[in-house]
Amino acid sequence: MSKNLPSTARSLPIALIRAREGIMAPIREMLSETGITEQQWRVLRVLSEFGVMDTKTLADRSSLLFPSLTRIAATLRDKGLVSQTRDEKDRRRQFVEITPAGQLIIDERAARAAEIVTGFKATLGHDNYETLLDLLEMLDPGART
Amino acid sequence: MSKNLPSTARSLPIALIRAREGIMAPIREMLSETGITEQQWRVLRVLSEFGVMDTKTLADRSSLLFPSLTRIAATLRDKGLVSQTRDEKDRRRQFVEITPAGQLIIDERAARAAEIVTGFKATLGHDNYETLLDLLEMLDPGART
């Protein structure tokens, strides 16, 4: 049975889009003054958290596809927020590192970003927030062990 | 306190992206043979469920921004999957309707799409699935009454 599609009002893909839209709106607003995009912010955050890493790891941790990352890395490099270096042992590979200028962007906005997150935790309630993260992780093909 | 950003591993925006990626992968695979995209599928589904409607309502129900919808509607019209008509009383407004060819695309794949949804329900468990939808709806700015 269940040959019928669920109503679009209870569609999981659509619900994910709308939730994401709700989450990102205040974050995009915060970022608008910096001139960097949401994805660029994400890359900087990953680099800030884990330090220098190769492109493949960076793409994985940032949840970005390679072609996107190529463009984003080029943009961030032009802005002086990251630096790229070739692996001398394997010249196919490349390493990316956040620069002091890039780290500054993170540092100056970490408090405000944390406030936004706190706001959503308050909206949902702490337990619901953790539950939500757990459920979302169950849908992540990369996280299913 | 909590001036520190959460680890990107427990970041809600990133978790939403990854979950969406996990959900959409099999759906995109299903759609690949049709030549229509995920968003075009979404528009057709909304039109199939609710019937003819004006562009504003369609954008709202499809969770698409107006500029995107303009392009998508033009694409679908060129493919003969929807038809557009001007409102004669208010010539700014426009109505969109699914064509038989468009409806056929939905009908031919409704069963397979429903199977995919059923699969995710099984992965999460029915109660978790409903909980997830409820929590996501709490983050949707358009749904907070």
Next chain:
DNA sequence: TTGCAACAATTAACATGTTAAGGAAGTGAC
């Protein structure tokens, strides 16, 4: 060593997301 498969990264091509600006049609104050 040469040839080829595998790999990392880029580029290309097209669709969408996002913001801003533009154009056309309706509305209301005067």
Next chain:
DNA sequence: GTCACTTCCTTAACATGTTAATTGTTGCAA
């Protein structure tokens, strides 16, 4: 009626998502 204002939709410009093709390297095997 006219002018400002609003509304609906489109266009523009740029960044990203997505898939496929391409380039440059490496490793391995005939």
